[in-house]
Amino acid sequence: MNTATSVPELTGRVRARLATLRPGAFIGELTPLPGGHSGLTYAVTAGDAAYVIKAVPPGQRPIGRNDVLRQARVLGALAASAVPVPGVAAVDEAQPAWFAMDFAQGEAVEPVLDEPEVPAATASARMLEIASVLRRLHDTDARAPGLDAPEPLDAAGELARWQRTMQAVPAELRPGGEELLRRLAADMPAGLPPVLLHGDFRLGNVLCSGTRAVAVVDWEIWSVGDPRVDLGWFLLFADHRNFPRLGRAVPGLPAESELLDTYLAGRPALPGMDWFRALARMKMAAIMGHNLRRHREGKHHDPDQERLPPTIAAMIRTARDILC
Structure with missing residues (x-):
């Protein structure tokens, strides 16, 4: 079974789900986020809210690193814990699966390896x-x-x-x-x-x-x-x-x-x-x-x-x- 996610299909599904979360809000376009080595990752806005979408990459199956539902599960399990994680806003288990999490503001920089430098x-x-x-x-x-x-x-x-x-x-x-x-x-x-x-x-x-x-x-x-x-x-x-x-x-x-x-x-x-x-x-x-x-x-x-x-x-x- 082909489980690849086409961007137009993904956009439609994401917009429909976010519209139910934010009735009447303008749903923006899916914008690819740079970085990362697995899965499709997009940013999208719904009114004044911002989300990150994780989905299966084209031509790949939802296993291992690409099992986005597995990622959503651990984030959900940690939601009420003392570990800071993005909140899960929506999960779509229909194949090809995807989930939306809150867009967390911040920077992730490895001091000895990454740009830009931080003090x-x-x-x-x-x-x-x-x-x-x-x-x-x-x-x-x-x-x-x-x-x-x-x-x-x-x-x-x-x-x-x-x-x-x-x-x-x-x-x-x-x-x-x-x-x-x-x-x-x-x-x-x-x-x-x-x-x-x-x-x-x-x-x-x-x-x-x-x-x-x-x-x-x-x-x-x-x-x-x-x-x-x-x-x-x-x-x-x-x-x-x-x-x-x-x-x-x-x-x-x-x-x-x-x-x-x-x-x-x-x-x-x-x-x-x-x-x-x-x-x-x-x-x-x-x-x-x-x-x-x-x-x-x-x-x-x-x-x-x-x-x-x-x-x-x-x-x-x-x-x-x-x-x-």
Whole structure:
């Protein structure tokens, strides 16, 4: 079955639904939003209200990252929580499915990687702010009604998932990768009770206004698992030196230890954190290697991917160093 969303069809369906939400309001055109790597994303106005529309991209099925109903479920489950998320305004389950969420005002900038630059003091305050947001996310009940959460992945499952991605990358693009995988498999920590995970938690996926977190966005790969999975990934973005040729120095950013202390908020330290810091680096190397391979094979032409080899090598090298 073809589940692609044509823009004219989507426009008609969105306008009809928003008209019932905002009777008499003028419904604007769907305007594509830049950024993101999955799904169709549009902005639309209905009177003085603004919404973001997420829908299935042309020619693709509503599974994985493109399962917009799954994204709507987690946003709905978090609506009454202490985690700031956009409100879900409408859900259309008819295929091809789409949903509308409130347009949250703010900027999502990864300090060591993204443009535009933000003042160093602002970037530092934001990182500490979202460390607390991550704690609140992990304190949320993953059994919330309507969430339909997947079975939790433990450390072994998480490693196996990303090992497949890493090993699909040509060996010359991941120097030392096999040794890193062996070390990770040989020293796996005991698990912690599973929690709700964002999957890509970092400042680049949190809309902020000043130093305040307004909304955590981009929930395409949320899951349930060990909280240290999210935490290790978040910490990776605290130091530009993790990203040779890609990152830039931002004076005064919190060190990993300060972010961990803020996350813990006086609770006991998490055991085995170094393993998850190394896992995060392996994951980043695998993702970058996958993207570089696709570019070189002509599947997704992007010359910018040629900047990745030094960072891939650094991710693998520093992950091995952490595990020593």
